[in-house]
Amino acid sequence: MxxxxxxxxxxxxxxxxxxxxxxxxxxxxxxxxxxxxxxxxxxxxxxxxxxxxxxxxxxxxxxxxxxxxxxxxxxxxxxxxxxxxxxxxxxxxxxxxxxxxxxxxxxxxxxxxxxGLPCEIGDYTDFYTGIHHATTVGKLFRPEAPLLPNYKWVPIGYHGRASSIVASGQDFHRPLGQVKAADAEAPVLRPSGRLDYELELGIVMARPNALGEPVPMAAAEDHVFGLTLLNDWSARDLQAWEYQPLGPFLSKNFASTVSPWIVTLEALQPFRAPPERPAGDPLPLPYLDSPYNREAGAIDITLEVWLQTAAMRRAGLAAQRLSTSNYRDAYWTLAQLVAHHTVNGCNLRSGDLLGTGTLSGPQPDQAGSLLELSLGGQQPVTLANGEQRRFLEDGDSVILRAYCERDGHRRIGFGECIGTVLPARQLEGAT
Amino acid sequence: MxxxxxxxxxxxxxxxxxxxxxxxxxxxxxxxxxxxxxxxxxxxxxxxxxxxxxxxxxxxxxxxxxxxxxxxxxxxxxxxxxxxxxxxxxxxxxxxxxxxxxxxxxxxxxxxxxxGLPCEIGDYTDFYTGIHHATTVGKLFRPEAPLLPNYKWVPIGYHGRASSIVASGQDFHRPLGQVKAADAEAPVLRPSGRLDYELELGIVMARPNALGEPVPMAAAEDHVFGLTLLNDWSARDLQAWEYQPLGPFLSKNFASTVSPWIVTLEALQPFRAPPERPAGDPLPLPYLDSPYNREAGAIDITLEVWLQTAAMRRAGLAAQRLSTSNYRDAYWTLAQLVAHHTVNGCNLRSGDLLGTGTLSGPQPDQAGSLLELSLGGQQPVTLANGEQRRFLEDGDSVILRAYCERDGHRRIGFGECIGTVLPARQLEGAT
Structure with missing residues (x-):
């Protein structure tokens, strides 16, 4: 090339x-x-x-x-x-x-x-391309069948909330929501006790397609401007109770954080890579396939999650890295997301954001969420200063970072995506 | 009053x-x-x-x-x-x-x-307040437990697509999508064979709330401008294959149609009614309850679905009414939808649209979708001209109408919400 x-x-x-x-x-x-x-x-x-x-x-x-x-x-x-x-x-x-x-x-x-936010975001779609995340999380709910039968055929996605996407550095309050204990008869309204981050990339759309006009694979990347970091904060206890049958809602839409810089596809050109589709997996249907995609549809981007707790800040300690993973491990490429999203005629507009879903690697320490690192909250993560985390505590700052490195090329970085959890607010008029 | x-x-x-x-x-x-x-x-x-x-x-x-x-x-x-x-x-x-x-x-x-569309729509949320719809559809999938355990506690909702919401009268093409037959090994890409309408009302937001600031029940209706008709077109075969685990996506986002006129809450004031929560059902949690809501949270609006097929148009036949239902039968009131949506701090902006979900009545002929009227496609609906429908055919026009009538008051109407199904397009570059 x-x-x-x-x-x-x-x-x-x-x-x-x-x-x-x-x-x-x-x-x-x-x-x-x-x-x-x-x-x-x-x-x-x-x-x-x-x-x-x-x-x-x-x-x-x-x-x-x-x-x-x-x-x-x-x-x-x-x-x-x-x-x-x-x-x-x-x-x-x-x-x-x-x-x-x-x-x-x-x-x-x-x-x-x-x-600020790098652009006005019209619609926000979140995908689920992190197969290792989907498998690990699936195991927590369905040990016998972690990956659903559609996963290797359909780039699974759903619509998220655009209004509550915030710029890196804007803090947010721990959300309130309905939580139901397994042995309780009724749910209660309370601050989420299982607040989590999700390490994602955001794909920013450039050229729009008209309603009713699908974007074929060959043109898909022409419609993409570039990539950002994206933290899709998630309240796992709210999610578990609300998500059937229509998917996540209040467990996600209280805040999502986007990094300030859109790294363009032009800048990422030297780091393209073939997607790693395991032998034996079904081939993508023709509308999700192209020669270019087979050769270079993926991108080699190293991703990192860092945590700085309030105690670390007080003690003058820097953030600690929790995990490292790579965008190459995503199951579906960004061109496949665009082609799939539009195959039914759905229109994507300039500035629309497509999240990749949580990008975990195949190893347990490459997980892009605390839910995975703590095995569903069963096994706390011990930090260097002795603190433990099953989920996020008030005052925790999560910092996402990403960069591309390859011999013979300059390092390309994404900057930081940072957000801090503020305590839950009291609900006015609630008893 | x-x-x-x-x-x-x-x-x-x-x-x-x-x-x-x-x-x-x-x-x-x-x-x-x-x-x-x-x-x-x-x-x-x-x-x-x-x-x-x-x-x-x-x-x-x-x-x-x-x-x-x-x-x-x-x-x-x-x-x-x-x-x-x-x-x-x-x-x-x-x-x-x-x-x-x-x-x-x-x-x-x-x-x-x-x-045109009555306003620019920032975010579109679709709820699931039609308990009779949820029960009938639930029976098709889970005869033993049609309503999930969260239904009577959580106003179930999910995010829809804002970009593909079209004005009444704008036609759309039958969507392509992945469909997998129960006995097939693999899905295929094809035009949806189970295209359906959904009879809904759309709640248009007026006054915004800031991110992190829930709207309590007592203030919820001050944030609402009024109501429109909403047809949430749905491709049932795409939906069945794609919706696990994150909810409907391409089965819905190819088009949703909104009526042109926002009927204000002021005009609907004479038609307020107490919500009908069956005896024995759990009381709403405090954040979803208010004295006004108990007394007059619901609205008595008669809803109708009409169908005009291409053959009827050619023969000069008017549209035929398929069903009549009433917004009073919704399980959650519009104030409860606003209070729930914002309880986690999610911000609603002026012009945001909240769909009620399909508004079916308790009787089989009060169903707000063909999926229900045809018992999941098993029992075709026979029209007056002898045609039959399990799902929508190309050339079918669906017209939603609504009005309020009550002794001593003038009739208040919503106008029409109309859309016609055009044939699927050929996919460029697909084989």
Whole structure:
């Protein structure tokens, strides 16, 4: 495979922080996000690109004339247009660029800006592509048949809540909900006692498809802008009681956290990989199959979950890594998700978000949720400072991280996706 | 109960068509919708109120200064503001009104305008409040335990798709999807062979609640703008294969149809009724209970499903009524849906839509879906022209209607919610 020169690992920026070996945002990455300065209102989001420890304001750099991310990602911004924009950003940030003066004036320190959601999200769909997660969780409920018969045929998904998707760094209160103990006659309303995180990637849609017009596999990736980190917070006790027969609802829609930067498919090009479909598994139906998908439908992205408890914060201890996994272990590729989602004519709009589902690896310590790490809450996880966790406690901060590394290529990082659990609120008027 | 004078049954309009006994839109109704004239673009929706066979353009009548329904429904439009607007509209349309000349110039025949979705819909949630539907459908799958143990405690709901909600009159193609025969080893991709309608009401949210701030029962109805008709088209064969473990997805999100007029809670005030919770059923948990809800939480709305097949259209035959039911038979009230949806802190925004779920009555011929009328497809329904239906055929038009009638009050109607099934499309690139 040959790559366009924005991916050349020898490329260096005149901005020194972009050349550091451990930066998430070298000149080969160039992820998109929305930011504002202190005191600016929510309507004044600006579009920026992360470079080293700075943000490039695209309008101030003269590259776009608006601050509307949906417009940037929509039909008018075709794949060719997006690539042209990427090349222009790359050219201006390179060592020796004639635009250095202009671009320098459009830089702001990341530490000085507030990042919002990377775009307005119309609809949010959550898939279930983590086969190891599905198997482990299935075992907790159905030891004899952990994976349901449809799993290897249907990219299982369901609709989530768009209104309660929050930007990284926005904390949320532990949700109240109905909980029913196995031996109780009736449920009670109480704060969730089994609050969990879910390590996911979010797929951000660019070009929309019209209602009634499926997107075939060959075109599916042209409709995708890029990937974010996604934490699909889950209240397991609420979920167990409410989810039959129509799926998860209040156990999920109290908050979901998205990282600020959309890493584009262009930046991820060097890390493509064949999907690992075990021998003996059924082949995908034709509408979920393509030569490109068989060869390079997956992406090699290392994923990490970190935890910092309130006690760790008080003691000055850094966050501790709970698990590492890889997006390659997902059963369905992102192109398959788009093709499946639209095969019935469902329309995806610019800015719609598709969650991958929890991305756990095949080993027990590669689990993307506490439900799995603690074997359904039976086996607490012991932290380095001696604390134990079956599920999340108030004050816990969960940090998701991700990066791509491959010999001969610059490291591409996703930044962080962070959220902290605040105590449950008292319910007004409830007794 | 006493009502404000906009509900006085003696009230008459200077517009004669509004005084007809059988109109859906007497001066006591005044439902809100969005319309445009032929040639106007989608961005130019105007806000109108239905009166008799006309639409009152609120901006031309000098009542509002914009065409933004979300703004009209949002926080700035408090319940008091909404009632003031209703009184102003009612005053101008009354016999003897000094504003007759101004309002006359703001009228357009309903037959001459195109109605859109009544508002931009952010998130769409579908509930499952039709206990007779849940019981009948449950029997098809679990004869021994049709209602799951959570049903009488939890207002069961799940998230649906907002992007594919279409205005009444917009047709849609029969969806393709994976279907697996019970005796087949593998699923196939094919057009749904068990396409169905679902008779629902849609609850349109007005005042938003902030993330993390539950809406208690006492305030729940202040957050609701009004009700529409809603047809939640469903592909039963896709649903059966895909829905475990996360709920319906492609079987529902190819299209949902909403009627153009939002009938406000103010107009429905004379038709309030106590919810019918059978003796012996558990009392609602405190967060789902209120004195007002016990007294008048339900609404007496007659609901009808009509079918016109392609053969009936060709023969000049009118649509045939398939069933009649009533919203009073829902197990959970709209206030309970709002209180439950937000109890975990989930935020509802202006224009969000909550579906009631299929509203079937206790008798077999009061079923709100063909799945129920045909006993899961086993017993075809014979139409007056001799045709039979187990599920919908291409060319079938389904029309939902609803109205309130009560002695001493003017009839309040909902208009129509109509959609026609077009043949499935060929899938590009599929083999």
């Amino acid at each position: 040959s790559f366009d020169d924005t991916l050349d690992p020898a490329l260096r920026s005149w901005l020194e922080s972009a050349n550091a070996a451990d930066t998430d945002f070298p000149i080969q990455n160039l992820p998109f996000g929305r930011f504002r300065l202190a005191g600016e209102t929510a309507s004044a989001w600006r579009i920026g690109v992360a470079i080293g420890d700075q943000v490039l304001d695209l309008r101030r750099a003269g590259l776009i004339e608006h601050g509307d991310m949906a417009r940037l990602m929509s039909a008018s911004a075709s794949v060719a247009d997006r690539r042209a924009l990427r090349r222009a950003i790359s050219a201006g940030l390179r060592e020796g660029s004639a635009q250095r003066a202009t671009f320098s004036e459009a830089l702001l320190p990341q530490a000085a800006v507030q990042m | 006493s009502f404000d004078d906009t509900l006085d049954p003696a009230l008459r309009s200077w517009l004669e068509s509004a005084n007809a006994a059988d109109t859906d839109f007497p001066i006591q109704n005044l439902p809100f919708g969005r319309f445009r004239l032929a040639g106007e673009t989608a961005s130019a929706w105007r806000i109108g109120v239905a009166i008799g066979d006309q639409v009152l353009d609120l901006r031309r009548a000098g009542l509002i200064e914009h065409g933004d329904m979300a703004r009209l429904m949002s926080a700035s439009a408090s319940v008091a503001d909404r009632r003031a607007l209703r009184r102003a509209i009612s005053a101008g349309l009354r016999e003897g009104s000094a504003q007759r000349a101004t309002f006359s110039e703001a009228l357009l025949p309903q037959a001459a305008v195109q109605m």
